[in-house]
Amino acid sequence: xxxPTPAPDSFAELDLLRALLEVGRPYFEAEVVCETECxxxxxxxxxxxxxxxxxxxxxxxxFAGIHGLERIGTQLLLDYMRSLLKxxxxxxxxxxxLQSVRLLFMPIVNPAGMWAGRRANANGVDLMRNAPQDADGxxxxxxxxxxxxxxxxxxxxxxxxxxxRESLALLQVVQERLQTRKLSFAVDCHSGYGWRDSIWFPYxxxxxxxxxxxxxxxxxxxxxxxxxxxxxxxxxQSHQYLAHGDLWDYAYDRTPAGHVFLPxxxxxxSWLWIxxxxxxxxxxxxxxxxxxxxxxxxVLRRHVSLxxxxxxxxxxxxxxxxxxxxxxxxxxxxxxxxxxxxxRQWRQxx
Ligand SMILES: [Zn+2]
Numbered sequence: 001x002x003x004p005t006p007a008p009d010s011f012a013e014l015d016l017l018r019a020l021l022e023v024g025r026p027y028f029e030a031e032v033v034c035e036t037e038c039x040x041x042x043x044x045x046x047x048x049x050x051x052x053x054x055x056x057x058x059x060x061x062x063f064a065g066i067h068g069l070e071r072i073g074t075q076l077l078l079d080y081m082r083s084l085l086k087x088x089x090x091x092x093x094x095x096x097x098l099q100s101v102r103l104l105f106m107p108i109v110n111p112a113g114m115w116a117g118r119r120a121n122a123n124g125v126d127l128m129r130n131a132p133q134d135a136d137g138x139x140x141x142x143x144x145x146x147x148x149x150x151x152x153x154x155x156x157x158x159x160x161x162x163x164x165r166e167s168l169a170l171l172q173v174v175q176e177r178l179q180t181r182k183l184s185f186a187v188d189c190h191s192g193y194g195w196r197d198s199i200w201f202p203y204x205x206x207x208x209x210x211x212x213x214x215x216x217x218x219x220x221x222x223x224x225x226x227x228x229x230x231x232x233x234x235x236x237q238s239h240q241y242l243a244h245g246d247l248w249d250y251a252y253d254r255t256p257a258g259h260v261f262l263p264x265x266x267x268x269x270s271w272l273w274i275x276x277x278x279x280x281x282x283x284x285x286x287x288x289x290x291x292x293x294x295x296x297x298x299v300l301r302r303h304v305s306l307x308x309x310x311x312x313x314x315x316x317x318x319x320x321x322x323x324x325x326x327x328x329x330x331x332x333x334x335x336x337x338x339x340x341x342x343x344r345q346w347r348q349x350x
Contacts, residue, residue: 060314070192125156196231198232210236
């Protein structure tokens with residue numbers, strides 16, 4: 001029998017997302033927030049929401065697939081969505097939690113890039129370098145974002161031009177669905193950088209500390225107390241390198257006064273996967289994704305506790321959000337912990 005011809009816009013992750021939306025119809029609210037095109041094919045950018053309808057309820061946005069090559073982040077979110085659906089069949093505590101918390105999923109921000117097997121979107125723009133702001137210090141050559149042309153990686157798009165559709169769609173979701181609330185989190189899943197898994201937070205454009213350093217520090221501390229063996233390096237992105245045009249910097253700087261919005265980038269360290277399986281280096285896909293099945297399973301398993309933890313933190317903000325003199329003390333501790341690296345340290349690391 002001849003297998004049915006897949007739809008022209010079909011790829012494994014998008015097909016899985018569509019299947020999840022079908023099965024999850026009783027729980028998921030699904031919408032298409034923008035469409036992109038590549039070589040005559042159209043691709044939807046899906047937003048999936050569930051949980052509290054209260055516009056003031058704390059919310060968590062989970063994002064992935066901004067870089068089309070980094071499929072493991074998308075698979076991680078699809079896997080989490082699938083596990084939530086199964087738990088919703090029986091888990092009364094999860095139902096209770098979702099009465100007070102909203103979850104948003106944007107698991108394939110750059111579907112055209114994923115379909116084409118490239119980091120950039122269909123216009124050759126690296127969406128994570130696409131916001132207009134410049135870094136206030138030296139950035140790594142090319143990788144910090146460049147405007148030479150889309151034929152080189154890390155292209156920011158033309159100077160003064162509008163941001164790409166996918167970037168605008170993501171920022172609109174953040175602005176209208178997350179930052180309108182007193183408390184919200186974002187986790188954006190990437191892969192390909194570093195020996196270990198990292199959680200980065202703003203800024204990428206400067207070594208100056210973000211205004212919510214105390215809140216970020218409390219989240220880090222609580223998470224480490226709850227999961228002492230998680231092994232994330234938790235730090236401002238600027239401790240690794242500076243970059244132009246980071247969408248999370250841009251979004252964070254537009255948080256309304258008095259609201260707490262904590263964006264995090266989950267960077268899955270793939271260099272270890274390559275060390276364990278050097279043949280991966282010969283495949284572009286392999287640099288960004290664990291190839292052996294058991295390694296993929298381990299990655300998918302490892303990060304569920306972070307998502308569950310954030311949902312609990314969102315459920316009980318009165319239990320941990322710092323205020324008054326206590327916040328001042330935490331700020332001092334956090335500033336000491338995350339001292340900006342000296343120029344010499346920074347050069348050594350790179
Ligand atoms: Zn990435």
